[in-house]
Amino acid sequence: MIAATDLTKTYTFHKQQAGLGGAIKSLVRRTYETRLAVDSITFSINRGEVVGLLGPNGAGKTTTLKMLSGLLYVTSGELEVLGFTPSGRKHDYLRRIALVMGQKTMLWWDVPAMESLLLHKEMYGLSTQEFDRNVAELAELLDVQDLLNVQVRKVSLGERMKLELMAALVHGPEILFLDEPTIGLDVVAKARVRTFLAEVNQRRGTTILVTSHDMDDIEALCSRVMIIDHGRLQYDGGLDELVHTARPRKLVQATYATNVDSSHLDGVEGVTAVDSSGQRIKLEVDRERAGEVLEQLTRIGPLVDLDVADADIEEIMRDLFLRRSMPGDAS
Ligand SMILES: Nc1ncnc2c1ncn2[C@@H]1O[C@H](COP(=O)(O)OP(=O)(O)OP(=O)(O)O)[C@@H](O)[C@H]1O
Numbered sequence: 376m377i378a379a380t381d382l383t384k385t386y387t388f389h390k391q392q393a394g395l396g397g398a399i400k401s402l403v404r405r406t407y408e409t410r411l412a413v414d415s416i417t418f419s420i421n422r423g424e425v426v427g428l429l430g431p432n433g434a435g436k437t438t439t440l441k442m443l444s445g446l447l448y449v450t451s452g453e454l455e456v457l458g459f460t461p462s463g464r465k466h467d468y469l470r471r472i473a474l475v476m477g478q479k480t481m482l483w484w485d486v487p488a489m490e491s492l493l494l495h496k497e498m499y500g501l502s503t504q505e506f507d508r509n510v511a512e513l514a515e516l517l518d519v520q521d522l523l524n525v526q527v528r529k530v531s532l533g534e535r536m537k538l539e540l541m542a543a544l545v546h547g548p549e550i551l552f553l554d555e556p557t558i559g560l561d562v563v564a565k566a567r568v569r570t571f572l573a574e575v576n577q578r579r580g581t582t583i584l585v586t587s588h589d590m591d592d593i594e595a596l597c598s599r600v601m602i603i604d605h606g607r608l609q610y611d612g613g614l615d616e617l618v619h620t621a622r623p624r625k626l627v628q629a630t631y632a633t634n635v636d637s638s639h640l641d642g643v644e645g646v647t648a649v650d651s652s653g654q655r656i657k658l659e660v661d662r663e664r665a666g667e668v669l670e671q672l673t674r675i676g677p678l679v680d681l682d683v684a685d686a687d688i689e690e691i692m693r694d695l696f697l698r699r700s701m702p703g704d705a706s
Pocket residue numbers: 386387388410411412430431432433434435436437438439
């Protein structure tokens with residue numbers, strides 16, 4: 376469905392010094408700079424997949440989404456989406472995709488969202504029947520029936536994001552490109568957006584490529600992630616595999632009814648770190664040894680709570696990006 380080979384984007388822009396002097400100078404003599412934003416990345420995405428595009432600020436995620444949706448020309452490499460070259464911006468192509476940017480709006484601010492939806496109906500040539508069916512289904516899923524006739528400027532950020540998603544999906548696109556869809560939303564609104572996206576993927580088979588700095592979004596939606604950093608694709612694979620490879624350990628926390636002595640765990644095979652105080656023991660244990668160690672923990676004292684978790688994906692990301700940004704570190 377999406378195939379990118381050695382996809383590269385270089386921006387050329389002119390530098391201007393601040394102030395009037397700088398503006399005049401730049402009129403007379405312009406100095407240009409180039410920035411390699413996406414550096415020869417190759418990937419493919421199949422129909423129905425939900426893929427997370429992760430990376431630190433400035434990694435090239437938005438640039439990639441803009442190339443995929445045809446907003447930017449590719450500097451070099453090959454890009455084919457649904458059999459089209461996206462930058463051609465053919466109507467038949469735009470009819471089959473949608474791009475939602477969390478920080479930008481595609482709704483008219485001064486009129487109710489329904490006006491924007493009706494414009495989309497005309498732009499995409501939807502029949503009244505198809506339009507009504509889609510509006511009814513999406514409004515119900517997003518619980519926005521009461522908001523469709525309210526001026527967009529009067530709705531909250533979370534409500535606006537729901538309406539943005541509705542506007543993006545009303546023409547029934549096969550691919551949805553999402554750039555930070557939950558940015559600035561509260562926890563309840565975030566959860567609602569995630570549930571909605573998962574439902575759209577399941578019900579309609581919509582392929583989704585999503586960027587987010589919120590790892591809860593990624594964990595809730597994506598089984599596959601692509602990590603991009605300094606424009607290079609650093610990882611493309613399962614989220615679980617990433618967690619297992621980057622941190623092949625389980626984090627265990629045991630709470631006891633009385634103070635306990637953690638020295639029983641000294642030298643136990645598979646235990647890599649122990650931190651204990653009073654009634655609590657926290658430890659890291661090799662995945663394969665977790666069963667035996669848990670059994671041991673039950674024998675140390677009267678257990679009241681036991682929590683076993685994978686390493687936090689947020690921590691893994693932080694480690695990955697910090698390591699790569701260290702000067703002189705070629706890894
Ligand atoms: N129009 C532009 N002109 C020049 N450079 C740009 C332009 N847009 C983006 N860049 C640069 O390209 C690089 C990649 O930017 P991009 O917006 O794709 O990153 P991102 O991964 O989406 O970051 P963020 O997480 O902060 O949104 C950055 O160094 C950015 O400064």
